[in-house]
Amino acid sequence: MFDRPDAAQLLTIARETLKPLLDDLPSEHRYSLLMVLNAMAIAARDARAGSARPEVQQLREACGPEYSEIDCDALSDRLAADIRAGAHDGNTRLGQWLLADVRRRLERSNPQYLRMADGASPTKKPSPDFSGDGFR
Amino acid sequence: MGLIEPDIETALEDFVGARSGADAVLVHRIEPLPGGAIQENYAVDLTIQGGSFAGSRELVLRSDARSAVGASLSRAQEFAVLRRVHGTGAATPRVLWLCEDTSLLGRAFYLMERLPGTANARALVRTPWTDAQRRALVESLGGQLACIHSVRPPDPELTFLGEPPGSPALARVARYREYLDALGQARPVLEWALRWLEVHAPDSEEVVLCHCDFRTGNVLVSGGQVSGVLDWEFAGWSDPLEDLGWMCARSWRFGAWCFEAGGLGHRSDFYHGYERGRGVSIDALGVAYWEVMAAVRWAVIALQQSQRFLSRKEESLELALTGRMVPEMELDMLELIEAIDAGTVNV
Numbered sequence: 324m325f326d327r328p329d330a331a332q333l334l335t336i337a338r339e340t341l342k343p344l345l346d347d348l349p350s351e352h353r354y355s356l357l358m359v360l361n362a363m364a365i366a367a368r369d370a371r372a373g374s375a376r377p378e379v380q381q382l383r384e385a386c387g388p389e390y391s392e393i394d395c396d397a398l399s400d401r402l403a404a405d406i407r408a409g410a411h412d413g414n415t416r417l418g419q420w421l422l423a424d425v426r427r428r429l430e431r432s433n434p435q436y437l438r439m440a441d442g443a444s445p446t447k448k449p450s451p452d453f454s455g456d457g458f459r
Numbered sequence: 460m461g462l463i464e465p466d467i468e469t470a471l472e473d474f475v476g477a478r479s480g481a482d483a484v485l486v487h488r489i490e491p492l493p494g495g496a497i498q499e500n501y502a503v504d505l506t507i508q509g510g511s512f513a514g515s516r517e518l519v520l521r522s523d524a525r526s527a528v529g530a531s532l533s534r535a536q537e538f539a540v541l542r543r544v545h546g547t548g549a550a551t552p553r554v555l556w557l558c559e560d561t562s563l564l565g566r567a568f569y570l571m572e573r574l575p576g577t578a579n580a581r582a583l584v585r586t587p588w589t590d591a592q593r594r595a596l597v598e599s600l601g602g603q604l605a606c607i608h609s610v611r612p613p614d615p616e617l618t619f620l621g622e623p624p625g626s627p628a629l630a631r632v633a634r635y636r637e638y639l640d641a642l643g644q645a646r647p648v649l650e651w652a653l654r655w656l657e658v659h660a661p662d663s664e665e666v667v668l669c670h671c672d673f674r675t676g677n678v679l680v681s682g683g684q685v686s687g688v689l690d691w692e693f694a695g696w697s698d699p700l701e702d703l704g705w706m707c708a709r710s711w712r713f714g715a716w717c718f719e720a721g722g723l724g725h726r727s728d729f730y731h732g733y734e735r736g737r738g739v740s741i742d743a744l745g746v747a748y749w750e751v752m753a754a755v756r757w758a759v760i761a762l763q764q765s766q767r768f769l770s771r772k773e774e775s776l777e778l779a780l781t782g783r784m785v786p787e788m789e790l791d792m793l794e795l796i797e798a799i800d801a802g803t804v805n806v
Contacts, residue, residue: 355776358776358777358780359776361780362776362779362780365780365783399645399647400645402645402647402650403645403646403647403650404645406647406650406651406654407636407650407653407654409654409658411651411654412654412658417651418651418793418797421647421648421651421793422790422793422794422797424648425648425786425789425790425793426790428786428789429786429787429789429790432783432784432786432787433783433784433786433787436787436790437790439716440790440791440794443716
């Protein structure tokens with residue numbers, strides 16, 4: 324269905340190829356290259372996560388029946404507006420979904436931050452994983 | 460680049476000469492100072508003969524930069540704030556002369572005394588301070604804030620700050636909602652936190668002069684003590700807990716999370732310095748509220764910065780990456796809200 328290596332694999336190997344060049348770079352370009360390496364790592368994790376989004380269905384369920392007909396793109400706008408208006412005050416299930424969604428996105432943009440946060444509160448257990456997608 | 464042009468030195472010498480009544484002024488050096496994303500700062504060394512300010516002087520020239528941010532004070536307003544705060548005993552630079560005549564250097568500017576020390580956040584956080592040094596340093600940070608917070612509205616020198624808000628917390632919530640609307644990006648997690656802040660806003664708040672960006676990175680440290688408080692462009696009337704919350708927010712610990720006061724020392728020592736300076740005791744849950752606010756504020760700023768990249772105004776990898784930092788602040792705000800609601804927040 325598609326050629327290999329895929330986006331994630333290409334990005335990863337390209338990043339590994341760039342990394343040793345850090346030592347050779349004059350110092351005024353080091354910061355730029357570090358940012359490039361970071362951006363490639365985030366992009367690779369994004370690519371691995373893929374486009375499957377089972378969490379969207381879970382969001383609809385957490386928000387109530389009015390949400391079942393709203394299409395994906397409009398969901399965020401509707402959700403934001405309803406939260407601001409107080410329509411979801413006390414909606415614990417939604418609160419848990421939001422936290423799980425933050426953790427999912429953080430897993431892609433900065434997994435080390437997530438490890439640090441979980442380490443900082445040893446009594447805290449990570450929220451239930453609603454993603455169910457198994458991509459890593 | 461910037462203001463450095465061949466006849467800048469002459470223009471400055473004439474200006475300083477006129478303002479100080481000097482017989483002669485000689486500029487030895489003008490060099491850009493690091494930092495200052497929104498303003499441009501320069502180190503200026505000069506010698507003044509005669510007049511009210513004779514001697515070898517090490518100054519800072521602070522001017523408008525090309526890209527101004529709407530929410531910040533003008534140089535003239537900043538000058539007035541610094542002059543007012545200097546009288547409280549806070550370690551602010553002594554401001555000398557304001558020039559609003561843009562024909563001199565192309566932009567409004569002012570000159571102030573240069574203070575010793577470093578404000579480099581990463582270097583300060585990575586310094587292997589002893590426990591005693593950390594305690595002294597963050598106590599002095601608390602003491603600085605206490606001085607700043609002694610300025611209360613109304614103040615005849617600070618009329619440009621406008622009417623103090625009845626509820627600083629709700630004023631902030633409204634402002635951040637406006638910013639989000641202007642960005643046109645729906646952010647459910649930020650809306651969740653803002654709604655929580657709205658519902659849990661305190662019934663009554665003290666209103667004082669707040670720095671509104673008091674954190675590691677904006678404070679000069681020399682010899683283990685605060686030698687200067689910098690970057691006053693966001694100063695305004697607000698709840699003093701706002702400054703305390705900003706200083707203790709996880710975002711501003713630069714990775715040293717165990718040192719809750721700006722990555723430099725313990726929260727309790729920071730509080731102690733503040734409480735001793737103001738003769739009040741700190742409402743710890745109130746600070747936690749404003750730490751949630753701090754995470755929201757920084758998330759909104761990050762979104763605004765990434766918007767400059769997304770809207771093609773500025774092709775910058777740094778701005779692009781800033782947009783991907785938002786989940787970090789979102790985690791901070793949600794975890795803190797959960798801890799406050801559960802009664803488990805560290806006080």
